[in-house]
Amino acid sequence: MVGVKLLGSWYSLFTKRVEWALKIKGVKYEFIEEDLQNKSPLLIQSNPIHKKVPVLIHNGKPICESMVIVEYIDETFEGLSILPEDPYDRAIARFWAKFLDDKWPAMIKSIFFKGEEQEKAKEEVYEMLKVLDNELKDKKFFVGDNFGFADIVANAVALWLGVFEEAFGVVLVTSEKFPNFCAWRDEYYTQNKKYLPSRDELISHYQTYIEAVAASK
Structure with missing residues (x-):
């Protein structure tokens, strides 16, 4: 899926939650590894309140907090449902x-x-x-x-x-x-x-x- 970027760290459990959801949905994305000791301007700009990963950027719009992002992915992209229908x-x-x-x-x-x-x-x-x-x-x-x-x-x-x-x-x-x-x-x-x-x-x-x-x- 064009226009999907994920700012994260490979060892972050919160980042992995988001990657997991993207893979379940079959969404193509660009992964941008963040050095949390030297945070990028993109991360700070995308998550100015907490300045932490993960951040999903979809069509230029940032979404923060792993559980919020997973729900957003489930609601936005077609594919297997992550949250139950009932x-x-x-x-x-x-x-x-x-x-x-x-x-x-x-x-x-x-x-x-x-x-x-x-x-x-x-x-x-x-x-x-x-x-x-x-x-x-x-x-x-x-x-x-x-x-x-x-x-x-x-x-x-x-x-x-x-x-x-x-x-x-x-x-x-x-x-x-x-x-x-x-x-x-x-x-x-x-x-x-x-x-x-x-x-x-x-x-x-x-x-x-x-x-x-x-x-x-």
Whole structure:
């Protein structure tokens, strides 16, 4: 599709959500890799409020925030539906997507922070995992029998949370505590590898980041 550009970073889970939606729809696009330490004038101009990726530019008009962009792609381009057709199912998909997205700050704090704030964040993550472990028992998808909106947003817990655990040496998820979640996560990664970056490459990227931060101190 002429006139579609995506400003993003290859290691960004939010960018990957948008790429995933574009690929599901079969939309041709130009990917522009952003250096988030040296943001381009185009990124700053396109997202002047947050100055972050991803940004979809369609016919010269920018759209920001990954979940907003995914819905825009679903509504704008022909192809397989990402959100369910049924209004109730669509509402449930949005509920789970928001639930997962709202927990991302706690996931970050549980990995990167130290002390009391980290422990509070871990408790919030454990509660989230308990909910998911119950919800995903014997389920492949969040809503119905098809991969969709909530499943795309779930890349945060299905891949990136585990990558951060390994890269930063923090253990949050075990199959003993959360067997249903772990079974779902393994199936998710196996079935969707073509839409996801290499787990090993992500771990290497974040380990390099850790080393660079340590060297700068």
